[in-house]
């Protein structure tokens with residue numbers, strides 16, 4: 590996706606990590622980040638992601654990023670677009686308090702890092718960019734893929750997780766989040782709190798909505814005459830765990846440190862441990878990057 594401004598000036602690193610302040614962590618030559626242009630990039634990518642997933646509205650925007658403690662990883666290709674660079678895609682993660690069912694069907698309260706939104710521009714999909722971005726995030730957050738929860742993963746994303754990380758067997762849940770075998774392994778009692786037995790009628794409250802469900806709720810809440818025609822039902826992910834539409838997320842945590850401290854956001858942190866994975870992703874790419882591009886003007 591290209592823009593009528595210089596992506597390389599906005600995002601000096603190949604992968605930038607943005608937080609609530611929409612800051613890339615690096616200020617070029619003492620200037621503040623040109624926030625309006627950064628916001629435009631986030632908004633346009635968010636819209637394209639929603640469109641690709643057939644969501645009724647974007648779940649990622651600059652405004653939403655500013656009001657949540659999420660991390661937004663942006664991948665660019667610096668040489669494209671006459672040297673001004675293009676935005677290739679993004680990955681958004683954040684901690685969520687979730688009530689999940691373990692393998693024995695017991696409710697546990699947990700607060701994992703969740704993948705909330707993930708998008709690579711259409712013409713660049715299946716070239717290894719998604720893996721590059723995801724691998725970077727894993728190193729930045731120092732987390733393994735099976736320790737994470739996935740907010741209503743799309744069929745493409747499920748295929749991605751199966752192919753690259755052998756995440757194939759999910760543990761059935763009664764909400765939109767998908768977790769895989771291994772999620773409940775190696776977790777201390779502090780990380781997984783058993784929820785007391787349920788009293789009759791939905792007592793584990795308050796539940797808030799997942800990002801995706803929240804969008805649907807926002808749309809439903811519009812007063813007449815602003816109510817839009819009913820959106821087509823979201824297609825549930827193919828995982829058996831996601832056949833239920835109601836999320837039991839208790840919302841995004843207002844403030845939460847990662848399980849282990851992560852390096853400062855912004856720059857590519859040195860040479861990552863599994864940099865061979867990232868190198869492989871790059872090697873996989875073809876010249877399609879320059880052939881066709883989504884353009885924002």
Ligand SMILES: CC(=O)SCCNC(=O)CCNC(=O)[C@H](O)C(C)(C)COP(=O)(O)OP(=O)(O)OC[C@H]1O[C@@H](n2cnc3c(N)ncnc32)[C@H](O)[C@@H]1OP(=O)(O)O
Nearest residue numbers: 706707708709714715716717718719720742743746748749
């Ligand atoms: C919680 C959430 O965020 S759910 C939303 C996930 N996002 C989307 O569905 C938006 C549209 N899809 C995309 O943006 C991308 O395809 C992503 C982000 C899922 C993956 O990024 P990519 O750069 O395409 O992935 P990468 O090239 O590293 O890996 C390729 C693998 O991903 C999966 N994949 C990617 N595109 C497709 C596709 N069109 N159909 C099926 N599987 C696909 C496959 O497993 C593929 O391997 P294969 O080509 O051997 O079949």
